[in-house]
Amino acid sequence: PCEYSVEPGYLKHLYVLGAEFYSRPTLGCERLRFLVIEPGVLQPKKLAVLKILRRDTIFIEKKEVGGVLIEKRRVKRQEEP
Secondary structure (H helix, E strand, O other): OOOOOOOOOOOHHHOOOOHHHOOOOOOOOOOEEEEEEOOOOOOHHHHHHHHHHHHOEEEEEEEEEOOEEEEEEEEOOOOOO
């Protein structure tokens, strides 16, 4: 992934051991986002983050794997509503 975090901009080195040593991929990074939503009750803060991520992206498809929902989304262009 181009970025992986519990929310955009979150400091991944706090929960991913050695995160600073991972190479930074670039293919498709500017266009695609994958939301990985674990089962269970979402906290209000996480619901707010999901709402923002969904507002700024266009839904492509979703899959459920072992109770985890994965949404593939495309980042909206400036001119898209």
